[in-house]
Amino acid sequence: MGIRDDAAEVRASGWRTLAALHGLIDTALEKALQAGHQLSVVEYTVLEALSRQDGWHMRMQQLARAAALSSSATTRLVTRLEDRGLLSRYLCADDRRGIYTELTAAGRALLEAARPVHDATLEATLAQAAEVPELSTLVDALTELTPTKA
Amino acid sequence: MGIRDDAAEVRASGWRTLAALHGLIDTALEKALQAGHQLSVVEYTVLEALSRQDGWHMRMQQLARAAALSSSATTRLVTRLEDRGLLSRYLCADDRRGIYTELTAAGRALLEAARPVHDATLEATLAQAAEVPELSTLVDALTELTPTKA
DNA sequence: CCGAAGTAATTGCAGAGTCAGATAATCCGC
DNA sequence: GCGGATTATCTGACTCTGCAATTACTTCGG
Numbered sequence: 001m002g003i004r005d006d007a008a009e010v011r012a013s014g015w016r017t018l019a020a021l022h023g024l025i026d027t028a029l030e031k032a033l034q035a036g037h038q039l040s041v042v043e044y045t046v047l048e049a050l051s052r053q054d055g056w057h058m059r060m061q062q063l064a065r066a067a068a069l070s071s072s073a074t075t076r077l078v079t080r081l082e083d084r085g086l087l088s089r090y091l092c093a094d095d096r097r098g099i100y101t102e103l104t105a106a107g108r109a110l111l112e113a114a115r116p117v118h119d120a121t122l123e124a125t126l127a128q129a130a131e132v133p134e135l136s137t138l139v140d141a142l143t144e145l146t147p148t149k150a
Numbered sequence: 151m152g153i154r155d156d157a158a159e160v161r162a163s164g165w166r167t168l169a170a171l172h173g174l175i176d177t178a179l180e181k182a183l184q185a186g187h188q189l190s191v192v193e194y195t196v197l198e199a200l201s202r203q204d205g206w207h208m209r210m211q212q213l214a215r216a217a218a219l220s221s222s223a224t225t226r227l228v229t230r231l232e233d234r235g236l237l238s239r240y241l242c243a244d245d246r247r248g249i250y251t252e253l254t255a256a257g258r259a260l261l262e263a264a265r266p267v268h269d270a271t272l273e274a275t276l277a278q279a280a281e282v283p284e285l286s287t288l289v290d291a292l293t294e295l296t297p298t299k300a
Numbered sequence: 301c302c303g304a305a306g307t308a309a310t311t312g313c314a315g316a317g318t319c320a321g322a323t324a325a326t327c328c329g330c
Numbered sequence: 331g332c333g334g335a336t337t338a339t340c341t342g343a344c345t346c347t348g349c350a351a352t353t354a355c356t357t358c359g360g
Binding site for chain 4: 042
């Protein structure tokens with residue numbers, strides 16, 4: 001029981017804070033995107049990831065990593081989006097096991113329509129989190145991160 | 151399209167980083183706890199939250215907040231844990247709508263057995279994340295947070 | 301060139317989450 | 331102290347996820 005060292009407790013506490021902030025943002029985005037455009041956060045993430053590959057395709061596997069999903073979940077997610085006409089699948093010539101996905105015009109349009117909602121919600125939620133003592137430090141750290149391509 | 155300001159992009163990028171790190175840790179903990187003690191991360195979180203109320207009960211609602219779950223999910227989660235004999239429910243005398251939950255001896259024992267696995271996995275995963283350029287800054291920030299009661 | 305091993309995507313199944321609605325108990329104005 | 335509004339929990343219907351098994355294609359040693 002008391003064998004636990006301080007460092008472990010610090011890490012555990014940090015992890016709880018991270019999880020709390022993540023949950024807060026995730027829930028807020030989920031509601032806003034759902035209400036405004038019938039999009040879940042993962043769906044938005046996928047569209048966004050694809051758009052950043054501008055004009056380019058992405059394989060299912062890359063998409064799975066970008067969305068932090070299993071490949072089976074990715075298959076179904078892509079199917080849902082394809083059914084809604086937001087992206088299209090096509091076999092790739094050089095490796096016919098692979099399947100590429102590409103945004104359709106409708107997909108791009110929906111993404112651009114949803115982006116302001118996403119960004120505004122994110123900003124508002126971060127501001128709100130900054131008011132919570134336990135979260136403010138992490139929020140500050142987050143906004144000072146050097147932008148990466150991640 | 152190009153109307154998006156830099157600040158929004160910085161926030162979006164930070165959010166992606168946060169989500170990536172969260173996903174990494176969550177998945178690692180999930181696997182480790184599942185493999186070692188048939189516990190999911192939320193289940194561990196609930197046991198841990200209860201233990202920090204030492205000897206004290208917690209209402210379903212508090213538990214729901216602590217685990218970032220809906221109340222219905224909390225009901226089922228508590229039911230699962232109760233079926234495994236890890237905690238017990240009991241009505242509270244002063245407000246008979248409320249239901250208190252309390253760790254059983256078995257629950258405490260399992261938690262103490264799982265804690266080292268949890269802590270070690272957390273440490274290892276953070277170390278691993280620190281090696282990833284996009285994540286290292288956030289990892290550093292996280293380990294320097296002042297411990298809170300959150 | 302052939303078969304074994306490895307990789308990409310999909311599908312069946314079971315577990316766990318949300319929302320909406322039901323039930324039960326408390327609180328409050330009259 | 332009675333009826334309506336509120337609050338706490340639970341249940342039913344449905345969706346999404348991951349794991350394990352399946353199919354299809356590529357790669358590579360002999």
